[in-house]
Amino acid sequence: MAKTLFCLQGVGFTYGRGIEVFHNLNLKIDEGESVCLLGANGSGKSTLLKILCGLVFPDEGRFEAFGREINEEVMENDRIAQEFHRRVGFIFQNSDAQLFTTRVWDEIAFGPMQLALSRGEVKQRVDDVIQMLKLEELKERSPYLLSGGEKKKVAVASVLVLNPEVLILDEPTNGLDPRTQRWLIDLLLELNHRGCTIITSTHNLELAHALSHRALVLSELHQLVFDGLTSDVLADRNLLQEVNLIDEYCHVHGEGQHIHRYVHN
Numbered sequence: 001m002a003k004t005l006f007c008l009q010g011v012g013f014t015y016g017r018g019i020e021v022f023h024n025l026n027l028k029i030d031e032g033e034s035v036c037l038l039g040a041n042g043s044g045k046s047t048l049l050k051i052l053c054g055l056v057f058p059d060e061g062r063f064e065a066f067g068r069e070i071n072e073e074v075m076e077n078d079r080i081a082q083e084f085h086r087r088v089g090f091i092f093q094n095s096d097a098q099l100f101t102t103r104v105w106d107e108i109a110f111g112p113m114q115l116a117l118s119r120g121e122v123k124q125r126v127d128d129v130i131q132m133l134k135l136e137e138l139k140e141r142s143p144y145l146l147s148g149g150e151k152k153k154v155a156v157a158s159v160l161v162l163n164p165e166v167l168i169l170d171e172p173t174n175g176l177d178p179r180t181q182r183w184l185i186d187l188l189l190e191l192n193h194r195g196c197t198i199i200t201s202t203h204n205l206e207l208a209h210a211l212s213h214r215a216l217v218l219s220e221l222h223q224l225v226f227d228g229l230t231s232d233v234l235a236d237r238n239l240l241q242e243v244n245l246i247d248e249y250c251h252v253h254g255e256g257q258h259i260h261r262y263v264h265n
């Protein structure tokens with residue numbers, strides 16, 4: 001049986017000034033899964049992903065990762081926090097929030113340099129990832145001056161270079177052209193095939209279908225209203241409409257996998 005990686009029991013989360021997002025949220029994610037988190041704007045996708053990657057902490061209930069409780073106190077231990085962030089890679093919704101050096105090569109090398117690796121090992125890892133993601137032409141450029149898609153690739157590289165066991169991506173295909181979307185989907189499928197657990201948030205139903213067997217759906221009231229097969233939720237027009245993932249002009253036909261965002265005869 002697969003090992004449970006993440007377990008949320010009765011989790012509540014409230015932002016400052018009393019903006020309650022989650023109350024009594026229960027969820028398990030196993031090693032090796034590819035899970036897609038679906039929900040409209042403001043439904044809580046980014047907040048849930050930030051809990052899973054230890055950037056914010058529940059104020060009710062219990063969050064466990066790799067069999068250990070994760071909370072603010074535990075993560076004050078630098079050794080535990082560093083180990084956790086090495087195992088769980090997070091790709092932000094907005095790449096600008098993630099990139100902070102003045103050269104792509106340095107950006108990718110930053111994470112490995114925090115580990116106990118020799119300079120040669122760091123260089124090898126960075127060069128391998130640059131080659132894998134075909135970033136040779138960008139490696140001397142400033143991350144700030146790249147296009148949105150190029151920034152996303154650098155953000156992905158700076159996380160993959162740490163060999164994470166879990167990759168969490170917040171709306172990864174937003175703003176990417178079709179070929180770059182396909183590239184990212186293929187990369188994520190390959191990583192998942194090699195055993196990396198993948199958790200993505202999106203409101204792109206095609207992405208959910210292409211990437212994940214399992215879907216989680218958050219309602220606009222931040223409730224987890226569906227946890228099951230992606231094919232089942234894509235076939236459930238009423239639910240998709242209720243949670244504002246399709247509107248009345250969208251429709252599903254065929255096997256429920258085929259979704260148009262326009263009206264046709």
Ligand SMILES: Nc1ncnc2c1ncn2[C@@H]1O[C@H](COP(=O)(O)OP(=O)(O)OP(=O)(O)O)[C@@H](O)[C@H]1O
Binds near residue numbers: 040
């Ligand atoms: N830093 C914050 N402080 C206060 N409230 C916040 C903060 N970040 C998000 N919220 C609120 O929490 C709720 C969930 O936001 P979240 O960003 O998780 O939604 P989302 O599903 O990721 O939306 P989107 O699709 O627009 O990215 C929203 O009501 C939002 O206004």
Ligand SMILES: [Mg+2]
Binds near residue numbers: 045046047093170
């Ligand atoms: Mg978001």
